[in-house]
């Protein structure tokens with residue numbers, strides 16, 4: 001581990017956490033097993049008393065999951081990592097293990113739909129209050145965090161309009177209010193933004209997105225200091241069972257090998273497409289963190305290393321025009337997923353954000369004409385040609 005920390009991300013993505021079995025296999029082994037056997041009754045007793053550290057049951061741990069967790073921790077620069085069955089399982093395990101009745105959570109309003117539902121519908125049932133603020137407005141954060149809070153939850157860039165939160169500034173305010181800062185880093189990926197270096201206490205991923213990146217498996221991850229991840233969140237996970245399947249862990253291990261290349265290529269293509277569309281069709285109001293026209297461009301350049309793979313734009317003429325545009329696409333698929341090798345496009349108003357009422361959508365600036373594009377690994381010229389052809393016909 002000590003030596004591995006000095007390697008570049010490309011090397012860590014391929015080699016990090018690799019632990020070969022007695023058979024010296026080249027590729028990471030898939031330990032598709034729910035349980036483990038003991039050489040003696042005493043060995044079993046020692047395993048359960050903690051006298052010897054070993055695998056006892058795959059709800060607690062599995063060698064394939066350990067390799068994946070170590071690899072991802074090295075890529076993130078985190079002390080500890082625990083994998084979960086989905087991104088939402090990661091979000092929920094963090095909330096449920098760290099919060100208690102009477103606590104207060106402050107979160108940015110622009111959130112993934114299911115995260116929004118946990119904060120506004122599930123946690124209040126257990127006496128946990130949540131306050132949602134405009135994540136772009138430091139004054140709003142300052143006001144909300146002038147009172148004590150237990151946890152601050154943010155997504156940056158946020159779905160679907162790529163609004164940013166100043167992680168370093170909010171981290172300082174969170175600390176002052178006694179809160180832990182938890183960052184959902186899905187859109188930025190471990191290559192694009194390092195929340196732990198900016199003052200976050202925990203980073204969460206939906207591994208379903210770029211970490212798999214081939215549209216195959218669900219997964220999630222929680223990263224941070226061992227004192228939090230291993231000592232507080234992991235015991236909760238062992239008992240409540242949001243465990244990732246070893247098969248999915250193995251798929252994700254192989255995916256991570258190409259993550260730095262995929263993410264760099266997707267971001268490069270997204271940047272090209274955003275710049276070209278902005279030049280040729282300025283009326284589309286392109287949103288992309290690394291476009292100088294993004295309202296938080298300076299912040300994006302400060303806290304992100306790449307602009308990410310997702311961009312948003314707005315078609316004049318509302319829902320009918322947006323649907324017409326989507327239906328005209330030939331190459332790009334209509335889908336609500338993102339971070340995939342295949343470019344995917346969606347109409348947030350009627351899909352990913354349909355759970356919000358109209359007032360909430362308008363508060364977030366999401367209109368009937370908005371489109372979210374997740375740029376994949378196809379050639380950017382082919383993607384651009386598809387977008388321009390569909391736009392000219394709509």
Ligand SMILES: *Cc1c(COP(=O)(O)O)cnc(C)c1O
Pocket residue numbers: 086087088089112115155159184186187205206207208209218219220
């Ligand atoms: C997809 C997503 C999630 C939820 O992850 P699942 O793997 O679908 O459970 C949470 N946050 C963000 C930003 C996401 O894009």
